[in-house]
Amino acid sequence: MIDQFLDYLRYERNRSELTVKRYEDSLTDFQKYFEEQEEGLSWTSVDADVIRGWMESLMERGNTASTVNTGLSALRSFFRFALARKMVNKDPAHMITGPKKRKPLPQFVKEEEINELLDKTEWSDEYKDVRARTIIITLYEAGLRRSELIGLNDSDVDFEAMQLKVTGKRNKQRIIPFGKELAEQLRQYIDCRDKKVAKQSEALFLNKKGSRISESEVYKTVKENLSKVTTLKKRSPHVLRHSFATAMLNHEAGLESVKKLLGHESLETTQIYTHTTFEQLKRVYKEAHPRD
Template sequence: MQVQIDAYVDHLRHERRYSPHTVSSYQRDLERLRSYAEDRSVSSWPQLQLADLRQALALFHRQGLSSKSLQRWLSAIRRFYDYLIRENLAEHNPANGLSAPKAPKKLPMTLDVDLAKQLLDQAPEDELDARDTAMAELFYSSGIRLAELAGLDMQDLDLEEGIARVLGKGRKQRIVPVGSAARDALLQWYDVRRDMTSAEETAVFINRHGQRLSHRSIQLRLKQWAQVRGYFGRLHPHLFRHSFASHLLESSGDLRAVQEMLGHADIATTQIYTHLNFQHLAQVYDRAHPRARKRNGKVQADQSGSGDD
């Protein structure tokens, strides 16, 4: 069974060109099922049936796996069996018809517009702060993911046109906007970058040794960047992405455009920001509308008039 897992992992890594993180997740999920099967004297993948997977799902749930983790696990199993069927190593997919417990939907956190402005409007304190400000501006301006920013090369940015070409999930390329504030911050960083690395280095964002910044370094530097500006909440690249999407949708109402800029394959993924904006409007309503305010658990009616029109 391990032989088939290894072959599938190679397929994901070299043919599908999945990211190392995604490949690692698939491998971990499949080996969890292999271990479960071998404990029950199952020696080949075709032997597993729907009832076996249902029992495995129930066991993993009792062991504390979240609904989201179980959904990911089940998705990995389905795709693995699809691969086995294509390779004539199995005749049916026992994961079809099986569903994981639904996870409660969590609305993404976002920065308030004024707080985002407060953080981004502060002038950089030194050369590396100029780099970190450029990263923050680009995250907020373009809504790109951490891996997309880390992978940016100089040739991917056209500051005159105000666009960036990024390589998203599934190695799909898309073009995203780069706003004027982000362009100004990038130009300031370019002046610094020129003296920090060789002409052969293609990465936009580099460390003090002139090499491409790692994902982890970007996360840590953004956290430090925010703290220098007096923000000690949990600031991370996806917070800027969520804020970009929410603020843009709130201003434009164009869900399809936001979907395209975020690189979402399914518009249902983008619709979470519609729920977020409705939640914001509901909070405004609760604070401001006279018929929404409550006192001692009861709706407080407006008694300022006689009731006549």
């Protein structure tokens, strides 16, 4: 039966040999599994419970949800083929749902790494360095998206009220408070910028020609500087947004407050950071508990 199905994939469906091999491996593995479960089980007698048991065994062997779903897809295709040709009289796979793929947890820079970068790294008074430090502090202390940072204008910074007016997705605006450190850094940056750059734009962050800074410049700036203190593979501006959210929750900020600061529409989007902080909590426990 398996050979007939594989020939069907090759010659009638024109599937690649890679796909055929992947389906063959899944079907062979399933057959081996059900033959070990109960004497007399066959392709015509296996039911949904047997398939679920096989999927569980795949997970227990360390396979990812993606691999298990590929195996389930192979079974579905096989049983549809066999049912259409009356090789079996039922399709036990069609109502089974595969495991959900786990979304990767957001990566974040540790607080001590941020402190090392901002407090212990030598920064020159050149415009490029002053701007870089300001960008990093703004992203980290305000939790902005890259596009939101680029979109800031001078008029969006209210030093008297100590707040930023941020334009987010779908042009929705929100107000983000900031503290003394960011206020001082922004003042230093603006002073340096106005002395060294011929301003051609209302934008807060400018390139050397006086125009609004580009996405690539912001990305390059953040990546180069985060590389000094972290070994994370991802060192993008969004990592600093993740770091902001994680730091806020680690220091007992409420989930609803963090949601508003990030500009999330749904609390579910913000809740992923609670998983991040829990993972950090588990690491702290394992490192610190004397009996672990």
